[in-house]
Amino acid sequence: MVKYEVELDAIFLALAHPARRAMLARLGRGEATVGELAAPLGISLPAVTKHLKVMERAKLISRGRNAQWRPCRLEEAPLEAAAGWIEEQRQVWEGRFDRLETYLGTLENEEGTKR
Amino acid sequence: MVKYEVELDAIFLALAHPARRAMLARLGRGEATVGELAAPLGISLPAVTKHLKVMERAKLISRGRNAQWRPCRLEEAPLEAAAGWIEEQRQVWEGRFDRLETYLGTLENEEGTKR
DNA sequence: TACGTACTTTACCTTATGGTTAAATACGAG
DNA sequence: CTCGTATTTAACCATAAGGTAAAGTACGTA
Incomplete structure (x- = not known):
């Protein structure tokens, strides 16, 4: 985990x-x-090179070579990882509501029993 | 959009x-x-205060007040927005594959026609 | 009103970001 | 081997991040 x-x-x-x-x-x-x-x-090429390095560090892109061109390719895995973390949070968050609903449901039933 | x-x-x-x-x-x-x-x-309270500000700026949290306590509450919307952007990318990415498959399918048919 | 608890603000430091221009490198074509 | 195109590296600068210790603020309670 x-x-x-x-x-x-x-x-x-x-x-x-x-x-x-x-x-x-x-x-x-x-x-x-x-x-x-x-x-x-609208920024300089050196600035772009720096951004590419940040994305390479995150493994969001990989790079090839073709003569004087250095083509960039998107790698999905890191995006999946990021989405996965957020999804994990959603589970926690929703779990909280589920428990709250269960709790409220329990209260309702108890109310019903009392009546 | x-x-x-x-x-x-x-x-x-x-x-x-x-x-x-x-x-x-x-x-x-x-x-x-x-x-x-x-x-x-394992970091100092001032450091935590700064992190909280970063999250408030992103509207990821909101804060209340209860005597000398300042309780923090999670706000889901920004997490949804982040997940949404990633999902949008996935659509683009998958769209690419769909088009590639369509293209390859077309080639196959053309091959079939030639034979 | 003075005290303790829970934070926040201030002042300060170090390192990382994000951008620039100018020089360097890599490669294909002539 | 020189030239042009594509891209990176180097050197530099300003600002933001992330952390600290110390002082300040806010609030309930004795």
Whole structure:
């Protein structure tokens, strides 16, 4: 249980910047070169390189090589891990309500018994 | 579409620290005071106060007042927003595969036609 | 009103982010 | 082997994160 925890730091951190989320959204539609990712962002290429490093650290992307291009590919696993953590929280949270409902149900029954 | 985008920065940032995730997990089981949240963390209270501010900024928590205690409550909406963004990405990602399958299916048919 | 408990604020430090420009590297084409 | 294109590295800067210790604030109680 809770096998992530280290990686989640890097994953959520990587997701916390609009430029990086934009790049991931783009990569969801297929591989792209650095230039293609940079084009819509309005920041310098060195800045993009840095963002790519943050995403590589989180293993959100992997990179290939094709002549002078270094294409980026989206890796789904970390996104699944992030979604998994949130889902886990939802379970806890919903569990709380379920218990509350059970408790309220019990109260109702007791009320009924009293009447 | 994509109504978040500003908030997501703060939400994902807030999720990017283990102490904050631990506090959120604890809050999933119900309200807690600052002291209760701090106890398992092994960091100073001022540090905890700062983490709480980060989570308030992301609207992941709201706070009440009860004498000298300032109880924290989990707010689900931002977690839903974060999960929503990831789910959106999954749609894109899966859409890509669907299209790829369609494409491969088309190729297969063409192959079949040629033979 | 003075005291203890529960936090928060202030001041300070270190390291990480996010950005820039300019120089360096890698590779294909001529 | 030189040139152009694609991308990274280096050097630099400003600001934010994350932590601390010490002082300040808020509230119930004796």
